[in-house]
Amino acid sequence: MNFEHLIPIFVSxxxxxxxxxxxxxxxxxxxxxxxxxxxxxxxxxxxxxxxxAAGIATGSLVLAFLAGMLAATAVxxxxxxxxxxxxxxxxATGLALTLFGVxxxxxxxxxxxxxxxxxxxxxxxxxxxxxxxxxxxxxNYDALVYLSIALYFALSWFLNHSRAGLRLRATGESPTVxxxxxxxxxxxxYLAVMFGGAMSGIAGAYLSTALTPMWVxxxxxxxxxxxxxxxxxxxxKPLRVMLGAYxxxxxxxxxxYAQGFGVDVPSEFLSMLPYAATxxxxxxxxxxxxxxxxxxxxxxxxxxxxxx
Amino acid sequence: xxxxxxxxxxxxxxxxxxxxxxxxxxxxxSPLIAxxxxxxxxxxxxxILGKDPMTACQVFFLKPLSTTYDxxxxxxKATPLMLCALxxxxxxxxxVWNIGAEGQLTLGAIAGxxxxxxxxxxxxxxxxxxxxxxxxxxxxxxxxxxxxxRTRFHTNEILVSLMLVYIAQQxxxxxVHGPWRDPDGNNFPQSKVFVENAVLPMLVEGTRxxxxxxxxxxxxxxxxxxxxxxxxxxxxxVAGLAPQAAAYAGFSEKRNIWLALLIGGGMAGLAGISEVAxxxxxxxxxxxxxxxxxxxxxxxxxxxxxxxIVLASLLMSLLYLGGEAAQIDLQLPxxxxxxxxxxxxxYLLAADLFITFRLRRIRRESRAVAGVAS
Numbered sequence: 258m259n260f261e262h263l264i265p266i267f268v269s270x271x272x273x274x275x276x277x278x279x280x281x282x283x284x285x286x287x288x289x290x291x292x293x294x295x296x297x298x299x300x301x302x303x304x305x306x307x308x309x310a311a312g313i314a315t316g317s318l319v320l321a322f323l324a325g326m327l328a329a330t331a332v333x334x335x336x337x338x339x340x341x342x343x344x345x346x347x348x349a350t351g352l353a354l355t356l357f358g359v360x361x362x363x364x365x366x367x368x369x370x371x372x373x374x375x376x377x378x379x380x381x382x383x384x385x386x387x388x389x390x391x392x393x394x395x396x397n398y399d400a401l402v403y404l405s406i407a408l409y410f411a412l413s414w415f416l417n418h419s420r421a422g423l424r425l426r427a428t429g430e431s432p433t434v435x436x437x438x439x440x441x442x443x444x445x446x447y448l449a450v451m452f453g454g455a456m457s458g459i460a461g462a463y464l465s466t467a468l469t470p471m472w473v474x475x476x477x478x479x480x481x482x483x484x485x486x487x488x489x490x491x492x493x494k495p496l497r498v499m500l501g502a503y504x505x506x507x508x509x510x511x512x513x514y515a516q517g518f519g520v521d522v523p524s525e526f527l528s529m530l531p532y533a534a535t536x537x538x539x540x541x542x543x544x545x546x547x548x549x550x551x552x553x554x555x556x557x558x559x560x561x562x563x564x565x
Numbered sequence: 566x567x568x569x570x571x572x573x574x575x576x577x578x579x580x581x582x583x584x585x586x587x588x589x590x591x592x593x594x595s596p597l598i599a600x601x602x603x604x605x606x607x608x609x610x611x612x613i614l615g616k617d618p619m620t621a622c623q624v625f626f627l628k629p630l631s632t633t634y635d636x637x638x639x640x641x642k643a644t645p646l647m648l649c650a651l652x653x654x655x656x657x658x659x660x661v662w663n664i665g666a667e668g669q670l671t672l673g674a675i676a677g678x679x680x681x682x683x684x685x686x687x688x689x690x691x692x693x694x695x696x697x698x699x700x701x702x703x704x705x706x707x708x709x710x711x712x713x714x715r716t717r718f719h720t721n722e723i724l725v726s727l728m729l730v731y732i733a734q735q736x737x738x739x740x741v742h743g744p745w746r747d748p749d750g751n752n753f754p755q756s757k758v759f760v761e762n763a764v765l766p767m768l769v770e771g772t773r774x775x776x777x778x779x780x781x782x783x784x785x786x787x788x789x790x791x792x793x794x795x796x797x798x799x800x801x802x803v804a805g806l807a808p809q810a811a812a813y814a815g816f817s818e819k820r821n822i823w824l825a826l827l828i829g830g831g832m833a834g835l836a837g838i839s840e841v842a843x844x845x846x847x848x849x850x851x852x853x854x855x856x857x858x859x860x861x862x863x864x865x866x867x868x869x870x871x872x873x874i875v876l877a878s879l880l881m882s883l884l885y886l887g888g889e890a891a892q893i894d895l896q897l898p899x900x901x902x903x904x905x906x907x908x909x910x911x912y913l914l915a916a917d918l919f920i921t922f923r924l925r926r927i928r929r930e931s932r933a934v935a936g937v938a939s
Contacts (some may be wrong), residue, residue, distance in 0.1 A: 295723065299907075335911065342577060344922070345914040348662060348723070352861055353910040359858075360903020367898040444569045474900070479731050486724045525739035532728040536710075539720045546719045562581065 264393050266514055271402060274506030276301075276460040276468060278405045280484035281491070281498045282412055283456025288488055289416065290449035291429035291556040295351025296336055297457050298481025299358020304329035304461025306362040309472040312374050318466060322401075325462030326455045332358060333454025337447050344560045359475060369472040377401065377467040401463055406499075408456075413495045425449060429554035432561040442561055457481065479532060486535045490542050492552035501538070508534045574927065581922040591920045596866050596873070599912035600880065606908050616895055624894045629886035637772020641844060643882035644774075645670065645836035645853065647781040647875055649860030651788045652832030654869040656825035658792070659801035660808065663711065663826055665726025666833040667857025668733035669704035673834025674841045675737055676703025678848040681841075682745060682756055685763035692763045696838055704834020705827050707733060712826035716819040722826070730857070741850050756848035765843045777839035782875065784832065789871040797824060833857060854885070855903075862910045881906065 280297050287294050308325030312318060336354045339345045377399040415422040427435045428445045436442045460480070465472050483505060491497035512527040520527075543549055604626070611621035629635050649666040656663045663669075677700035685692050711725040738754075747757040765775035792798035804811040804821045812818070840852055863881050867874030888902030 339911065339914055343915055343918045344581065345918060349865060349910075350914050352664060353907060353914060356858060356862065356903070357907025357911060360900060360905070360907045363900035364898055364904045367900060439567075441567050441570045444567075444573060447573075479728070482724060482727050486728075489721065489724070523739050523743060525735040525742070529732045529735045532731045535728050536714070536720070536725050539724060540714055540718045543720045544718050549719065 264390070266510060267394060268397070269510040269513070270503060270506040271398065272468065272506070273509045274502040275402050275405050276463045276480060277484050277487060277502040277505055278409070278460075278499060279401075279456045279463065280460035280481060281487040281502060282405075282408055282495060283453040283460075284484055285488050285491070285493060285495060285498055286412065286416075286425070286456075287449045287453035288557055289429045289493060289554055290425050290446050291432060291554050291559070291561070292337075292340065292446050292450055293347045293351065293558040294333070294336055294354070294450060294453055295348060295485065296333070296354025296358060296481075297453075297484050298477055298479065299355035299362075300329040300332055300454050300457035301358075301461035301464070301477045301481045302362035302475070303332050303358045304458030305465040305476060306366040306369070306461075306472060307458070308462030309369055309374060309465040310365065312466055313369065313372060316375075318375070318377055321466055322459060322462045325465075326458040329458025329461060330451050330454040332361070333450050333457070334447075336454075337450040340560065341443050341446050341450070344562055347558050347560070355481070363474045366472045366474060370474070372472070374466060374470045376470040377463075399467055401459070401467060409495055409499050416495065426554070429556055432556050436561075436563055442563065446561075457484075460484070483531065483535050486539055489549070490538050492542065492548060493554065494552070504538075505531060505534065578927050579924045580927050581918070582925045583922055584920075587920050591916075592868065595916035595920065596868065596877070596913060598916045599866065599909055602912040602916075603905055603909045606912075607905060610901070610904070614897065616897070621891065621895055621897075624890050625887035626883065628890050628894070629883055633769070634772055635886070637769060637774040638886055639879060639882050640774040640778045641772075641882075642885050643875075643878040644778045644781050644843075645840055645856040646860050646863050646881050647878035648777075648784065648836035648839070649829075649833045649857050650863035650867060650874045650878060651781075651784055651871055652829035653860055654864040654867065654871070654874060655788065655792065655798075655801065656829045657805075657864055658869050659805045659821050659825050661822050661825035661829075662723045663708060663726050663829045664723055664861060665708070665711065665728075665730050665857070666829065666836075666860050667853060667855065668726065668730035669707045669830040669833035670837035670840075670853055670857045671730070671733040671737050672707040673700035673704035673837030674848065674852045675733075675740060675837075676700055676706075676834065677838030678745075678756060678759075678841050681759045681763035682848070685760040689762060692760075693765065693842065696763060696842055697835060700834045700838025701831040702834065704830040704832070704837065706830070707834070708826040708830025709823075712823045715826075716822055722822070726826075737848070737852070738850050741848055745848060747847075754850050758847045759842060763842060764846055765839065773844050775839065775843040777835075777843055780835070780839070781878075784835075785871040785875050792871070801825060833860075859906055862906050865910060866913055884909075 280301060284294060284297055304325035307328030308321040311324030312321035332354065336350055339350045340347050379397055379399050416426065424440055425445055428440060428442050432442045461477065464476055487498055487501045490501045508531050512530045515527055516524055607625065608618045608622065611618040629639060649670060653663060653666055677696040680696045680699045688695055707729060710729060711722040714720040714725050715722045741754045741756060745756045747755060765777060768774045768776055768778060792802060800816040801821050801824065804816060804818065836856065837852060841848055845852065859881055863874060863877045867877035884902050884905050888899040891897040891901060892899040
């Protein structure tokens with residue numbers, strides 16, 4: 258294996274990590290506001306099928322991504338209404354959202370299985386994208402890859418340096434105190450859930466139009482759950498979400514390339530790798546209960562009722 | 566009050582008021598309300614799809630109940646749902662969120678099939694009981710992983726049990742594509758057909774329902790006895806309702822977690838082997854259309870109560886059969902079942918709110934008074 262072989266591996270790692278970044282960063286914002294939304298997998302699937310359908314109908318990828326975002330935000334609103342306005346159990350409602358999303362996407366996507374769609378184009382600046390090594394390594398991705406990195410910087414700034422970000426975090430740490438000093442806790446949480454929904458929608462749209470440009474029932478294959486695990490692994494910090502996502506992208510890709518390089522292990526065992534890695538990583542990070550206690554938003558998963 | 570808050574209030578001019586005590590009427594009415602709301606949603610969906618809603622409802626909800634064979638199918642499909650949900654409910658009540666029943670079911674199917682394929686003939690009349698035990702042990706072993714990781718390393722059992730679903734499905738895929746594939750099966754990814762003494766006998770002539778349905782009903786009774794009459798069941802109940810009280814009383818949290826996951830896994834494993842040794846009759850790449858996940862809905866709709874779960878599993882089974890009937894008679898995709906299942910749980914969660922809360926309209930006057938006072 259030489260250097261030329263490593264470039265495609267690096268590139269596929271970045272591409273495989275991108276949907277995880279969107280979904281996990283979105284969920285990170287939701288959780289920093291104190292809401293645990295286990296419906297990421299369902300929202301991703303709804304986003305994926307909506308984007309695919311819109312892409313087929315309009316032929317525009319921009320509209321496809323918008324549709325994916327809108328559809329996933331719409332179902333996240335359902336979750337927000339139940340958990341925030343009706344105070345239902347967040348764990349049960351999140352599971353319901355995933356089950357609903359799986360069903361809804363399969364239902365809508367029925368007629369789209371096997372249809373081809375135009376893949377999100379990769380950046381191609383004449384003269385620059387062709388530069389040796391740097392070109393293929395850094396300058397030849399689709400726009401969503403660059404936007405995901407921009408999203409990381411924007412979110413880091415938002416959470417640590419903006420007033421709105423601090424208000425969001427206050428809501429997640431102690432809704433009672435935030436409410437007492439006049440923060441609209443429920444409104445902030447609605448917005449945080451909707452942001453998580455929109456990002457899951459982009460992640461889903463990326464699956465069905467960029468990663469594998471087609472619609473397959475249940476195509477997210479647990480990525481929504483891996484994104485949830487990533488947030489825990491990242492101890493609710495954006496930088497570590499990025500590192501975690503690239504690590505997982507790497508594991509997913511390794512599994513594909515190992516088959517290509519003739520590693521003599523049945524393909525099913527290689528396909529288990531990302532899921533097994535998720536478990537291993539969770540064990541490493543949760544081993545010391547203090548790590549979680551110190552970093553997890555203090556009100557995560559608990560309902561808040563302003564009058565109580 | 567800020568502008569967004571005021572906006573939210575004009576869109577939703579209600580306030581939740583806690584009841585002095587939980588309403589026992591609503592506790593039982595809520596699943597019925599949810600089922601009705603789901604059926605109404607179904608009507609709307611049928612309308613949107615351009616089907617006559619009355620015919621569609623008749624096909625979806627009534628046709629699967631019309632013949633003995635159909636009723637047998639209803640019980641047949643309710644069996645794995647019931648078995649999985651009974652186990653999950655015990656855990657949910659103790660605040661242990663095992664959502665990987667689908668994986669435990671798969672491992673149960675694998676473990677039981679191993680016995681059937683390699684020792685099925687040799688064991689003779691003992692084949693079925695040994696397969697059932699192996700299936701339950703397989704499911705337990707798979708559930709022991711999240712139990713061990715949660716009690717030893719504090720990992721979240723939701724994520725671990727779910728990841729193990731995908732791993733279990735790959736393992737099953739490996740076995741039926743590889744070492745357990747029928748050598749005379751034209752390269753189809755499936756095992757040999759089980760020998761006759763390794764297949765569950767039919768319960769009623771002319772139907773496909775097996776003895777596993779009776780086992781499910783008996784386990785529902787056993788589960789009721791366990792949770793209402795045994796000290797272990799009581800400890801789990803307290804752990805769910807009042808974790809601090811449980812800790813103060815010295816009830817071991819670890820023991821509850823282990824118990825909840827092992828029972829849940831064992832029941833799901835039993836469901837798995839009952840499927841492959843029942844209607845399927847061999848091991849194939851897919852042994853369940855998501856029974857393990859649908860069982861989560863069954864557990865909630867059944868109020869986490871064993872007898873409620875029996876009824877809820879029949880309702881959920883009806884949704885599967887309705888989906889199939891709608892596909893054949895109305896050319897609707899059978900995935901409409903998933904849509905109904907998901908919305909049923911949403912409606913239930915919303916209706917459940919009214920067990921502990923009631924909705925009060927925020928009146929304009931009271932808002933005005935509040936404004937003057939401040």
